[in-house]
Amino acid sequence: CKKDMSDIVSLCKRRGFVYPSSEIYSGFAGFFDYGPLGVELRNNIKRAWWEDMVQRRDDVVGLDSSIIASPRIWEASGHVAGFSDPMVDCKESKQRFRADQLFFAKVADGAGAHAGYVSLLEGADMEAAAAKAAGALLKKLKRDGPAQLSPLRDFTEADPSEYALVPSPATGEPGTLTAPRDFNLMFQTSVGAMTDGSSVAYLRPETAQGIFTNFKNVVSSTRVKVPFGIAQIGKAFRNEITPRNFIFRSREFEQMELEYFIKPTDVEEEWRAQHAAWVETRLAWHIGIGIDPALLSIEQHKPDKLAHYARACSDIMFKFPFGVSELEGCAHRGGYDLTQHASASGKSAEYTDEETKAKYVPHVIEPSVGVDRCFLAVLCSAYAEDVVNGEARTLLRFHPRVAPIKVGVFPLVKNNEQIMESARELHKRLQRRHNVAFDAAGNIGRRYRRMDEAGTPFCVTVDFQTLEDGTVTLRDRDSTAQRRVSPDELVAFVADACE
Ligand code: ATP
Numbered sequence: 001c002k003k004d005m006s007d008i009v010s011l012c013k014r015r016g017f018v019y020p021s022s023e024i025y026s027g028f029a030g031f032f033d034y035g036p037l038g039v040e041l042r043n044n045i046k047r048a049w050w051e052d053m054v055q056r057r058d059d060v061v062g063l064d065s066s067i068i069a070s071p072r073i074w075e076a077s078g079h080v081a082g083f084s085d086p087m088v089d090c091k092e093s094k095q096r097f098r099a100d101q102l103f104f105a106k107v108a109d110g111a112g113a114h115a116g117y118v119s120l121l122e123g124a125d126m127e128a129a130a131a132k133a134a135g136a137l138l139k140k141l142k143r144d145g146p147a148q149l150s151p152l153r154d155f156t157e158a159d160p161s162e163y164a165l166v167p168s169p170a171t172g173e174p175g176t177l178t179a180p181r182d183f184n185l186m187f188q189t190s191v192g193a194m195t196d197g198s199s200v201a202y203l204r205p206e207t208a209q210g211i212f213t214n215f216k217n218v219v220s221s222t223r224v225k226v227p228f229g230i231a232q233i234g235k236a237f238r239n240e241i242t243p244r245n246f247i248f249r250s251r252e253f254e255q256m257e258l259e260y261f262i263k264p265t266d267v268e269e270e271w272r273a274q275h276a277a278w279v280e281t282r283l284a285w286h287i288g289i290g291i292d293p294a295l296l297s298i299e300q301h302k303p304d305k306l307a308h309y310a311r312a313c314s315d316i317m318f319k320f321p322f323g324v325s326e327l328e329g330c331a332h333r334g335g336y337d338l339t340q341h342a343s344a345s346g347k348s349a350e351y352t353d354e355e356t357k358a359k360y361v362p363h364v365i366e367p368s369v370g371v372d373r374c375f376l377a378v379l380c381s382a383y384a385e386d387v388v389n390g391e392a393r394t395l396l397r398f399h400p401r402v403a404p405i406k407v408g409v410f411p412l413v414k415n416n417e418q419i420m421e422s423a424r425e426l427h428k429r430l431q432r433r434h435n436v437a438f439d440a441a442g443n444i445g446r447r448y449r450r451m452d453e454a455g456t457p458f459c460v461t462v463d464f465q466t467l468e469d470g471t472v473t474l475r476d477r478d479s480t481a482q483r484r485v486s487p488d489e490l491v492a493f494v495a496d497a498c499e
Pocket of ligand 1: 238255
């Protein structure tokens with residue numbers, strides 16, 4: 001990505017894309033509010049996904065399942081027992097960290113004798129901070145420096161009693177870490193008036209299980225035939241130990257998930273090809289909504305990193321300003337989920353092939369992407385700065401399909417009633433189909449600049465010539481080229497561009 005995270009965060013705040021949640025009460029870590037432009041961008045991303053994955057396909061149907069459901073679902077799916085991350089605490093500062101997000105270095109004193117370990121959150125100046133922490137650790141242990149550092153990736157390699165943690169590279173003061181322990185990421189709540197254990201329920205940590213538990217309902221209430229998919233967009237909640245990197249890892253987020261049910265096959269070539277086809281489809285989708293292909297890559301999980309039931313998993317990665325990280329996961333989950341729910345509920349998940357009468361539990365391919373991560377990738381791809389007529393501008397080159405505002409309508413002057421009237425009329429006409437802005441304040445150049453920063457792809461100006469021949473000036477955000485078009489041409493052009 002061309003920009004620092006801080007540029008993106010401040011643009012989001014300044015222009016009303018994203019605000020930190022509960023800001024007037026000093027914030028609430030891991031939660032965010034989406035402002036007027038943000039909610040439009042989010043909705044457009046979700047709409048594009050729904051159109052492309054559901055409405056424009058003949059083999060996928062939609063679903064909207066409840067956020068809170070029977071806790072038995074999460075027992076059967078394995079989330080109650082195993083949806084956890086390794087957590088460590090700093091004994092002094094009481095801060096908590098996700099162990100696998102810490103960077104470790106082994107420290108030796110000047111004579112090369114082992115002294116302990118330092119660890120800190122991954123970050124740009126990690127090496128420098130580690131060196132500083134190592135020095136402080138030696139001082140604390142009254143050993144001689146200079147510290148010798150050797151990086152250590154795997155948490156399990158080190159003895160927790162020898163850790164020194166640097167919560168903040170600024171302080172440089174080492175703390176001591178507890179041993180790692182599992183921390184379940186599901187948020188608990190209670191349902192009904194009882195407050196004993198029987199009322200415990202969970203906010204869903206993914207939308208997928210609502211799809212699996214409705215598999216039979218969808219099969220018997222619609223005309224779907226394997227292979228087919230069920231798609232869902234909805235909120236998910238995870239009590240992340242260290243929410244960070246803005247909206248990349250938050251505690252409340254939204255997922256767009258699709259479970260594509262296929263006939264099981266043990267022919268490796270076949271199921272690998274089915275999985276690869278979905279990875280390709282999803283990669284093309286991201287590029288299609290304006291994510292920069294140069295910042296996208298695919299990472300295949302190594303067999304030893306796969307969940308025990310998964311046949312394959314590929315992540316679509318994006319080069320965020322803080323590094324290359326997962327944007328979307330695309331897993332071949334075999335028949336695990338349907339089988340788990342069938343044995344826990346006692347209700348069969350078998351599908352009967354109408355023609356051959358063969359019965360089987362389908363396998364499933366799951367492309368799963370976070371709306372918020374997609375939002376961030378779209379924003380990072382669109383962020384640009386250039387110089388037009390000697391003047392620097394910041395612009396967001398959103399694809400018209402996802403742009404929060406599609407058109408800015410400007411009357412050239414405020415004090416001409418005919419021009420104002422004609423601009424209002426055009427604005428109303430465009431508003432029937434699109435989110436459109438009307439701006440009569442300030443000089444035209446400034447109005448263009450405001451729209452450029454909001455990522456509005458087109459601006460139209462109603463001027464004196466409009467009163468003569470009805471045409472308006474259409475200005476393109478990226479090239480800044482202008483041409484005259486009739487209102488009918490404009491309406492058709494915008495509709496086409498935003499499809
Ligand atoms: P990570 O390894 O980054 O925690 P994950 O592999 O646990 O992610 P999945 O369980 O595969 O993620 O969830 C599917 C998608 O949901 C992810 O690719 C991501 O886009 C999104 N997602 C998951 N956790 C979060 C989160 N805490 N905040 C925002 N989006 C998330």
